[in-house]
Amino acid sequence: MRLIEFYQGRGLKIVKGEGQYVWDEQGNRYLDLHAGHGVAFLGHRNKIVLEYLQKQMSEIMTLTTAFDTPIREELAKELDNVKPDNLNNAFLLNSGSEAVELALKVSRKVTGRKKFVAFVNSFHGRTSGSLSVTWTRKYREPFEPLLGPIDFLRFNNIDDLKKIDESTAAVIVEPVQGEGGVIPANDEFMKGLREITTEKGIILIIDEVQSGFGRTGKIWAHQHFGIDPDIMTAGKAIGGGFPVSATFMPDWIAEKLGEGDHGTTYGGNPLAAAAVVGSIKALKADNVPEQAKVKGEIFIKMLQETLSDFKSIREVRGKGLMIGVDLKLNPGLAIKVLQDNRVLSLKAGVTTIRFLSPYTITHEDMEVAVDATRKGVLATERKTTSS
């Protein structure tokens, strides 16, 4: 059997992960700043997450949510410790795309409107609905017509917000665009967006699948702006490595939903619930958002100090431990050189090296990563001048 692969292979076989590191077959250790697209933010095999998963595995692994079970009661209680103040309701799903899918469906049901607004460089997933609001044409166009109408406006552009009209069901936005290039939203833009959506009765969906769960220095990245979403999607890091996502909503929206509006075979299963409970406990026990904030500031500063003089560097930017090194060139070779120097990273946008570090990264790890990045950038510049 050939296993279908949609990502370009890295030519590396990983056999183990622990904390911020993974190991290959030969026993070589890598600093994992790819972290499975940021999923392993709490570290590979986080102790508390493992404990909850192992305990749940010894009891029951699968159960429809039509039956009650203790771990779901614990989940409901534990979510109170991380939920945004105004979002009292959550529905668990299996992937970020599915969480976005539900957010879009709910927005149409609640408003009776059809149109969605999304932003240039957005990424919201690969299923037909979530793909409709994803910017990258290459991902989207072979599958059109998708959901519509969709308007794509410029991210961080206040003037464009005036184009949002009353036929819009929802606006969907990432507080820090991830896949699109690690681009933090600015304060004026997010506040403006909240204002105009409130004024026109439009649902504001904040997609925190990548930026959420402490990575940017707050539990949710939108909390940097002091605004409340109408719907929030979460995924990636919230299960500590177990595939799980969630769509959060306030009472006034949840009250309008009923039997048959949505459903899922796996969503909210006991193992996923246990993974989320363990992850929230881990996040709280180690003051994870604060660590991400402090370490992120140091890491960004170290990268800036080492790299800013290179002529191929456009910018080092980010929020907390969501960091991008934007080149004026294709970052492919630099990412390869990083890997050769035992640091795993990933691409974002067209020109950005992305670091989605576990919060357990140390100062020494950062030094290794900065030096490997310097080598990657040097190699990229050499190749360009020689060709």
Ligand SMILES: *Cc1c(COP(=O)(O)O)cnc(C)c1O
């Ligand atoms: C990764 C991501 C998604 C999609 O999540 P999947 O689990 O891959 O379906 C959606 N939104 C954002 C912001 C993401 O980063």
